[in-house]
Amino acid sequence: MNRKIRVLIAKPGLDGHVRSAKIVARALRDAGMEVIYTGLHQTADMIVEAAIQEDVDVVGLSLLSGAHMTLFVDVSRLLKEKGLNDVIVVGGGIIPEEDVSKLKKEGIVGVFGPGTPCDKIVDFIKKNVKR
Amino acid sequence: MGKKETPSQIKGKKVDCDKNCYSEATENHPERKTRFETLSGIEVKNLYTRDDIAHLDYEKDIGFPGVYPFLRGVHSTMYRGRLWTMRQFAGFGSAEETNQRYKYLLEHGETGLSVAFDYPTLYGYDTDHPLARGEFGKCGVAISSLKDMEILFSSIPIDKITTSMTINGPAAVVWAFYIANAENRGISKDIIGGTIQNDILKEYIAQKSFIFPPEPSMRLIVDTFEYGYKFVPRWNTISISGYHIREAGSTAVQELAFTLGDGLEYVRWAMKRGLKIDDFAPRLSFFFNAHNDFFEEIAKYRAARRIWARELKKLGAKKNRSLLMRFHTQTAGCSLTAQQPEINITRVALQALSAVLGGTQSLHTNSMDEALALPSEKAVRIALRTQQIIAEESGVISTVDPLGGSYYVEWLTDKMEEETYKYWDRVEQLGGVISAIEKGFFQREIAQAAYKYQKEIDEKRRIVVGVNDYTIDEPIEIPILKMDEKGEERQINRLKKLRRDRDNSKMQKNLERLRKAAEGDDNLMPYILDCVHSYATLGETCQVLRDVFGEYKELAIY
Numbered sequence: 001m002n003r004k005i006r007v008l009i010a011k012p013g014l015d016g017h018v019r020s021a022k023i024v025a026r027a028l029r030d031a032g033m034e035v036i037y038t039g040l041h042q043t044a045d046m047i048v049e050a051a052i053q054e055d056v057d058v059v060g061l062s063l064l065s066g067a068h069m070t071l072f073v074d075v076s077r078l079l080k081e082k083g084l085n086d087v088i089v090v091g092g093g094i095i096p097e098e099d100v101s102k103l104k105k106e107g108i109v110g111v112f113g114p115g116t117p118c119d120k121i122v123d124f125i126k127k128n129v130k131r
Numbered sequence: 132m133g134k135k136e137t138p139s140q141i142k143g144k145k146v147d148c149d150k151n152c153y154s155e156a157t158e159n160h161p162e163r164k165t166r167f168e169t170l171s172g173i174e175v176k177n178l179y180t181r182d183d184i185a186h187l188d189y190e191k192d193i194g195f196p197g198v199y200p201f202l203r204g205v206h207s208t209m210y211r212g213r214l215w216t217m218r219q220f221a222g223f224g225s226a227e228e229t230n231q232r233y234k235y236l237l238e239h240g241e242t243g244l245s246v247a248f249d250y251p252t253l254y255g256y257d258t259d260h261p262l263a264r265g266e267f268g269k270c271g272v273a274i275s276s277l278k279d280m281e282i283l284f285s286s287i288p289i290d291k292i293t294t295s296m297t298i299n300g301p302a303a304v305v306w307a308f309y310i311a312n313a314e315n316r317g318i319s320k321d322i323i324g325g326t327i328q329n330d331i332l333k334e335y336i337a338q339k340s341f342i343f344p345p346e347p348s349m350r351l352i353v354d355t356f357e358y359g360y361k362f363v364p365r366w367n368t369i370s371i372s373g374y375h376i377r378e379a380g381s382t383a384v385q386e387l388a389f390t391l392g393d394g395l396e397y398v399r400w401a402m403k404r405g406l407k408i409d410d411f412a413p414r415l416s417f418f419f420n421a422h423n424d425f426f427e428e429i430a431k432y433r434a435a436r437r438i439w440a441r442e443l444k445k446l447g448a449k450k451n452r453s454l455l456m457r458f459h460t461q462t463a464g465c466s467l468t469a470q471q472p473e474i475n476i477t478r479v480a481l482q483a484l485s486a487v488l489g490g491t492q493s494l495h496t497n498s499m500d501e502a503l504a505l506p507s508e509k510a511v512r513i514a515l516r517t518q519q520i521i522a523e524e525s526g527v528i529s530t531v532d533p534l535g536g537s538y539y540v541e542w543l544t545d546k547m548e549e550e551t552y553k554y555w556d557r558v559e560q561l562g563g564v565i566s567a568i569e570k571g572f573f574q575r576e577i578a579q580a581a582y583k584y585q586k587e588i589d590e591k592r593r594i595v596v597g598v599n600d601y602t603i604d605e606p607i608e609i610p611i612l613k614m615d616e617k618g619e620e621r622q623i624n625r626l627k628k629l630r631r632d633r634d635n636s637k638m639q640k641n642l643e644r645l646r647k648a649a650e651g652d653d654n655l656m657p658y659i660l661d662c663v664h665s666y667a668t669l670g671e672t673c674q675v676l677r678d679v680f681g682e683y684k685e686l687a688i689y
């Protein structure tokens with residue numbers, strides 16, 4: 001039987017911009033995935049713990065405050081440390097082009113900026129999910 | 132010739148026109164869409180005539196600027212007398228860097244200041260708090276103490292220029308920094324002017340930088356109202372904001388309804404405390420978004436003024452100053468595109484024009500690069516120039532409320548008002564604003580509207596130029612603002628030094644007195660001022676209040 005793709009949508013740090021996280025959560029749900037939304041103000045520990053508890057395939061991080069180079073990388077590294085190598089990490093927000101390649105090197109495999117159609121995120125996840 | 136036609140005669144003509152020319156025209160050339168609507172989803176007809184506003188009474192419903200119901204503006208001369216304040220929201224990195232940016236903006240003709248704080252500051256944390264990690268100076272300036280405030284405004288004439296501060300959860304403390312800084316510079320607090328946002332209800336609803344639960348938050352806000360009209364009379368102690376509600380994805384109607392609903396909630400809390408409405412209401416101010424639908428935005432501002440005047444009158448306000456709604460406007464950040472960023476200049480110009488035609492008191496125009504990063508100096512200058520072009524070149528400022536009496540605008544103004552009252556009925560049924568927040572009502576309404584909007588774009592039912600149509604394939608080359616990499620270290624060292632050098636026993640005593648007062652019912656402003664004067668930091672002061680009041684946790688719903 002086909003297991004539904006499970007996605008954790010998380011808001012790391014203090015950023016309060018929730019519009020896009022909620023839109024993406026709904027779009028993934030409408031595309032047939034199981035979506036868990038953490039709510040606001042999550043530390044890397046909280047996010048990784050939730051990823052383990054919820055047994056997710058994907059962690060989606062949303063941040064519009066500009067702290068992505070710190071907070072996305074924290075989550076990605078901690079996931080690896082805990083041995084969750086088959087969980088993919090994607091992220092979105094106000095992310096300058098020059099940071100995108102740096103984030104990809106740090107294991108944030110998909111980075112989506114403003115104006116990204118939801119379908120593109122759905123397709124990306126379906127194509128790249130590891131299990 | 133010269134004989135006036137009655138509305139029924141006009142109606143007859145319109146029916147003829149509908150029957151003959153219009154239906155003939157649409158048969159030969161069908162319209163591009165079967166339904167035209169505003170961004171809020173209000174259906175728009177092909178033509179508006181006198182019939183559509185026949186139910187309005189000129190004197191009662193439209194009237195004159197500067198008099199009740201203030202639909203046409205808050206002053207009789209409006210921009211003929213004084214232009215709106217050009218107030219660019221700015222802040223990044225350390226107090227030193229932002230101070231430089233303010234001076235740059237003032238040199239280029241800005242007429243008011245507006246402070247953006249970073250996330251740790253917005254949540255009442257000092258820069259060295261663990262939760263501040265990665266956030267220093269990122270989307271605003273870090274202000275952890277009176278010391279930082281001194282630097283932020285050094286060599287800026289705060290006795291002459293007004294300052295708006297976007298701060299909510301810890302607004303009372305940050306306002307105290309500003310007052311204390313003025314006092315230390317020998318400027319009396321009854322001279323300084325400005326605004327603190329201080330609107331916690333929309334934080335729960337949309338912007339999310341809340342600290343305490345609703346009840347103590349409302350108490351702190353009423354404390355600032357009372358302290359303000361008694362001791363800092365030129366200060367707007369709240370800016371009741373629709374901006375963030377709209378940015379979170381609401382429609383214009385929701386922005387209007389939720390914001391004014393919040394406004395009335397503050398009035399009720401202040402009156403419940405025993406404050407007299409005509410004492411505090413003159414210092415209530417508002418803040419709206421200027422989004423893409425030109426006429427709907429104008430209708431929104433006009434409706435807002437009329438509804439507010441009517442509702443305040445119902446609550447017993449007598450003074451004109453209490454009844455008239457003054458507001459700030461910012462163009463819609465969420466409408467900016469990362470693609471072809473230069474075209475954002477055009478979007479911003481149209482949005483800014485709607486704010487001016489809607490009678491705003493002050494205006495922020497967004498920079499073209501804000502969907503990519505913090506704005507560069509050049510981008511900010513162009514945004515400011517956009518306001519200057521409207522003011523100096525367009526001629527729209529020559530007469531007051533030039534769209535007053537437009538069949539479409541008056542009809543739409545009325546329609547927005549009608550929709551607002553419908554929302555209020557629903558909120559009432561849920562037990563009022565705070566209960567509706569706790570039930571997630573506003574949050575769900577906004578998330579739904581945001582998702583609908585995004586789906587329309589994804590399915591190309593709504594065109595966003597440069598995003599889902601008229602696209603080009605080119606690298607986006609926008610110079611990105613570089614921040615001083617030493618800023619954070621300098622800030623942390625300054626904090627360490629401050630904690631070492633101040634009179635710590637005096638500071639501790641003041642914090643203890645604040646704790647006791649917070650446990651009772653005294654107005655907390657004087658206690659907070661004592662704390663900040665003795666250089667208690669933002670984090671230390673807010674921690675005392677966190678201990679007494681607790682923290683708000685919201686439902687995670689999407």
